[in-house]
Amino acid sequence: MNRTKPSVVSAGRLRYTKLIPITYEYGTLLLESVLSAMNRIALKMLFGDRLKFFTLVAGLTFSALLITQQGSIFCGLLKRFIVAIENTNVPIWVMDPENRFIDDVKPLQETDLYRIRSIGGVGWAMPYLKRLSQVQLPSGKSQNVQLIGYDSQTLIGLPTTAIIAGNVLDLNSPDAVFVDKKALTKLAANEDTPATIGSVFEMEDKRARIVGIVDVANGFQSFPQVMTTYDRAKTYMPPQRKMLSYVLVSPQDNQDPEELAERITKQTGLLALTQEQYITRTLDYFVHNTGIPINFGITVMLGVLIGAAVSAQTFYTFTIENLKQFATFKAMGASSGVLVRMILLQALTVGLIGYGIGVGLASLFGAMLLRAGTELAYFTPWQLPVLCFFAVVIVCLLSSLLSIVKVIRLEPAAVFSS
Amino acid sequence: MPSSSPLLIENNNSVTTEASRLVGVNKSYGKGNLALQVLFDVSLTVKMGEMTFLVGPSGCGKTTLISIISGILSANSGEISLFGHRLDTATDKQKTALRKANLGFIFQQYHLVPTLTALENVAIPLLIDGISEAEAAQLAQDALHAVDLGSRPTAYPRELSGGQQQRVAIARALSRNPKLIICDEPTAALDGKTGQRVLELLKAVAVKPNSAVIVVTHDNRIYDYADRIISMNDGRIIGDERPHSALRGSFLPPEPPP
Numbered sequence: 001m002n003r004t005k006p007s008v009v010s011a012g013r014l015r016y017t018k019l020i021p022i023t024y025e026y027g028t029l030l031l032e033s034v035l036s037a038m039n040r041i042a043l044k045m046l047f048g049d050r051l052k053f054f055t056l057v058a059g060l061t062f063s064a065l066l067i068t069q070q071g072s073i074f075c076g077l078l079k080r081f082i083v084a085i086e087n088t089n090v091p092i093w094v095m096d097p098e099n100r101f102i103d104d105v106k107p108l109q110e111t112d113l114y115r116i117r118s119i120g121g122v123g124w125a126m127p128y129l130k131r132l133s134q135v136q137l138p139s140g141k142s143q144n145v146q147l148i149g150y151d152s153q154t155l156i157g158l159p160t161t162a163i164i165a166g167n168v169l170d171l172n173s174p175d176a177v178f179v180d181k182k183a184l185t186k187l188a189a190n191e192d193t194p195a196t197i198g199s200v201f202e203m204e205d206k207r208a209r210i211v212g213i214v215d216v217a218n219g220f221q222s223f224p225q226v227m228t229t230y231d232r233a234k235t236y237m238p239p240q241r242k243m244l245s246y247v248l249v250s251p252q253d254n255q256d257p258e259e260l261a262e263r264i265t266k267q268t269g270l271l272a273l274t275q276e277q278y279i280t281r282t283l284d285y286f287v288h289n290t291g292i293p294i295n296f297g298i299t300v301m302l303g304v305l306i307g308a309a310v311s312a313q314t315f316y317t318f319t320i321e322n323l324k325q326f327a328t329f330k331a332m333g334a335s336s337g338v339l340v341r342m343i344l345l346q347a348l349t350v351g352l353i354g355y356g357i358g359v360g361l362a363s364l365f366g367a368m369l370l371r372a373g374t375e376l377a378y379f380t381p382w383q384l385p386v387l388c389f390f391a392v393v394i395v396c397l398l399s400s401l402l403s404i405v406k407v408i409r410l411e412p413a414a415v416f417s418s
Numbered sequence: 419m420p421s422s423s424p425l426l427i428e429n430n431n432s433v434t435t436e437a438s439r440l441v442g443v444n445k446s447y448g449k450g451n452l453a454l455q456v457l458f459d460v461s462l463t464v465k466m467g468e469m470t471f472l473v474g475p476s477g478c479g480k481t482t483l484i485s486i487i488s489g490i491l492s493a494n495s496g497e498i499s500l501f502g503h504r505l506d507t508a509t510d511k512q513k514t515a516l517r518k519a520n521l522g523f524i525f526q527q528y529h530l531v532p533t534l535t536a537l538e539n540v541a542i543p544l545l546i547d548g549i550s551e552a553e554a555a556q557l558a559q560d561a562l563h564a565v566d567l568g569s570r571p572t573a574y575p576r577e578l579s580g581g582q583q584q585r586v587a588i589a590r591a592l593s594r595n596p597k598l599i600i601c602d603e604p605t606a607a608l609d610g611k612t613g614q615r616v617l618e619l620l621k622a623v624a625v626k627p628n629s630a631v632i633v634v635t636h637d638n639r640i641y642d643y644a645d646r647i648i649s650m651n652d653g654r655i656i657g658d659e660r661p662h663s664a665l666r667g668s669f670l671p672p673e674p675p676p
Contacts, residue, residue: 325529
């Protein structure tokens with residue numbers, strides 16, 4: 001790229017052109033094509049005051065980090081609350097009408113299963129057992145587990161795609177159970193030897209043998225998951241009149257699931273919900289009854305406020321220190337609009353940089369946690385960075401508001417010494 | 419001078435020899451009982467081709483006067499013209515266009531942007547004017563040459579002495595080839611020798627038959643460079659004389675510290 005005339009804004013960097021000619025030329029051209037010269041002047045003013053620049057970026061990074069990190073932990077907890085529903089992945093759940101969330105099991109009668117199967121539009125209906133049970137470990141300790149029983153013939157609801165060891169057919173063998181990956185250490189015979197395929201333990205005084213391992217997320221209570229057939233699961237429970245936790249239903253072809261769910265509810269007096277409806281009901285309970293969202297909300301709000309306060313204060317100081325320069329620009333004929341655009345560009349630039357670093361750090365934090373295999377719930381849905389982006393933009397705009405007002409009201413006469 | 423302002427085009431065609439004319443200008447700050455009048459019935463004509471000094475004690479209204487002349491402050495009453503254009507009836511937009519087209523400023527504290535190079539600082543008025551970046555760079559470089567700083571385009575203000583910074587400020591004021599340069603205490607932050615050199619330079623490059631310079635100053639060491647000295651006291655013009663004879667006249671107020 002042969003340019004005969006130097007660029008004004010890049011003149012201070014001419015000496016570096018021999019070292020990085022390609023980057024320099026294309027970088028300059030890119031900037032020139034995107035921003036006006038005055039806007040690039042604004043960026044140079046911003047980057048030139050390194051202390052304030054880094055303070056601004058640090059404040060906004062802190063905000064973005066806190067919003068994304070705490071938001072991801074919150075979403076991780078939300079996900080754990082509904083993970084059993086997602087893992088099972090069936091169109092319709094039928095339950096006791098008083099059921100409020102997935103772990104709030106109020107058992108049904110076995111006859112309810114047959115009543116549901118007789119309703120028009122039902123493709124299939126399968127039993128599903130979900131209860132807490134207790135494992136007696138060889139070490140003498142006991143461990144609570146989440147016992148899940150699937151229909152013995154079809155195993156509908158078993159997350160077969162997540163099987164990482166063993167064969168689904170092995171569940172037909174005596175005492176056979178699958179366990180989730182994280183259960184292997186909790187069901188270990190001793191601390192040095194984690195459980196594996198073939199390991200045996202006792203559950204409610206009955207023998208269970210691990211024949212398969214499933215890599216699925218844990219539920220909110222983080223208990224190890226023991227999965228087996230519905231009939232065998234019942235043997236691991238104290239005898240009760242009602243053993244069935246849920247009935248899993250699929251509609252016939254061309255049958256709308258919501259419509260079928262309404263019909264089942266109407267005809268049986270039970271509560272039938274589509275998977276989405278049940279997720280919503282479970283999350284509603286979580287949001288309104290646990291107080292966890294308020295705790296996280298306060299933390300996130302604190303992050304936003306601190307970020308906003310730090311950046312507003314720093315940005316205002318930055319503007320005040322440049323007030324003479326802005327007044328000079330005004331005296332030279334720059335309109336308030338030009339100066340406002342310069343300030344907004346400065347604010348949004350530090351905002352974008354802070355956002356990028358903050359979200360990056362939050363992602364790194366999550367990746368490190370996942371790699372370390374910790375129990376901390378961490379899930380970042382795509383909506384969270386988007387929300388965080390808008391939050392940071394709003395913080396930036398609010399931060400720059402004071403400065404903008406100051407510059408708009410600035411009298412160019414302020415440039416004169418007295 | 420490239421500009422889209424119709425005022426400028428009109429101005430280029432004008433043959434006026436007056437840079438600025440003020441007739442019966444009054445200015446007060448505040449309202450009601452708190453109002454403080456700082457200019458009383460000031461009438462003044464600044465002619466092209468002259469370096470006019472505005473002198474007087476602190477608080478006598480010099481700064482208010484140059485603010486009104488340059489159109490960045492409005493008077494309460496009176497008639498103000500800049501190159502034949504009435505400022506007292508002009509809108510803010512028209513005043514801004516007039517300033518952009520015709521004025522250059524030099525300040526006591528230079529007001530250079532510390533994070534920009536000398537070239538960038540000089541180019542700012544050109545960029546505000548909408549001149550292309552390449553052309554602005556060339557014009558800014560020419561202006562730096564004019565003040566003997568052609569070899570320091572990439573220097574930052576912190577790398578320059580006070581005198582050099584003021585020369586950059588002069589180059590900035592000259593870069594648009596303005597018809598009127600307004601200097602506010604241009605030598606107050608400089609030692610005597612540097613101040614004199616700056617004034618020499620200013621007189622050499624800025625005072626031309628079709629341009630004028632107004633210097634507000636307390637510094638009697640530079641009075642020799644004035645073509646005309648206007649003295650003010652308590653918001654009134656109390657003297658208007660030509661140099662040398664005027665310098666030794668009794669109308670000049672005692673020199674306060676800068």
